[in-house]
Amino acid sequence: xxxxxxxxxxxxxxxxxxxxxxxxxxxxxxxxxxxxxxxxxxxxxxxxxxxxxxxxxxxxxxxxxxxxxxxxxxxxxxxxxxxxxxxxxxxxxxxxxxxxxxxxxxxxxxxxxxxxxxxxxxxxxxxxxxxxxxxxxxxxxxxxxxxxxxxxxxxxxxxxxxxxxxxxxxxxxxxxxxxxxxxxxxxxxxxxxx
Numbered sequence: 410x411x412x413x414x415x416x417x418x419x420x421x422x423x424x425x426x427x428x429x430x431x432x433x434x435x436x437x438x439x440x441x442x443x444x445x446x447x448x449x450x451x452x453x454x455x456x457x458x459x460x461x462x463x464x465x466x467x468x469x470x471x472x473x474x475x476x477x478x479x480x481x482x483x484x485x486x487x488x489x490x491x492x493x494x495x496x497x498x499x500x501x502x503x504x505x506x507x508x509x510x511x512x513x514x515x516x517x518x519x520x521x522x523x524x525x526x527x528x529x530x531x532x533x534x535x536x537x538x539x540x541x542x543x544x545x546x547x548x549x550x551x552x553x554x555x556x557x558x559x560x561x562x563x564x565x566x567x568x569x570x571x572x573x574x575x576x577x578x579x580x581x582x583x584x585x586x587x588x589x590x591x592x593x594x595x596x597x598x599x600x601x602x603x
Contacts, residue, residue: 411603414599417450421489429534443597445599455476457477485599489530506552509524536567560594563591
């Protein structure tokens with residue numbers, strides 16, 4: 410019997426009107442259409458302090474970090490929409506990854522149990538002409554170095570402020586289908602791997 414893939418979808422932005430939240434929700438819809446169970450999380454609901462080893466040594470992992478780690482562990486794949494900040498990853502997303510890589514009691518150092526063997530699809534948009542492409546190189550590199558298989562397909566969309574309609578969909582039908590297809594591709598691969 411075919412296992413239903415579980416996918417965690419999130420954006421590397423906390424902004425209320427985040428273009429990346431809109432973008433990842435489209436990919437999540439594509440994953441659902443392909444038969445995945447998708448959980449969308451908003452980092453606005455999981456505030457994490459700036460990573461601090463002394464804080465962890467004194468108080469252990471913050472509760473929001475433990476919640477995030479549990480979500481990562483209980484899902485097979487990730488849909489990640491990451492803004493580009495200065496040609497790289499957002500501090501918010503890097504901080505969440507850094508916290509999640511920290512060991513819980515009983516785990517060896519840098520256990521990475523919530524990353525190893527997972528599969529991810531990446532996407533970005535930007536007001537600029539490259540659509541966030543440069544930032545995704547860094548996200549891909551970080552994830553692959555901690556054991557995540559990042560699928561080759563990714564989607565970058567330039568002119569981010571003009572591409573969404575009032576319902577949060579992409580105005581261009583081909584772009585809409587491409588982003589839906591990213592969620593479908595991740596789901597299809599996970600079905601083969603599970």
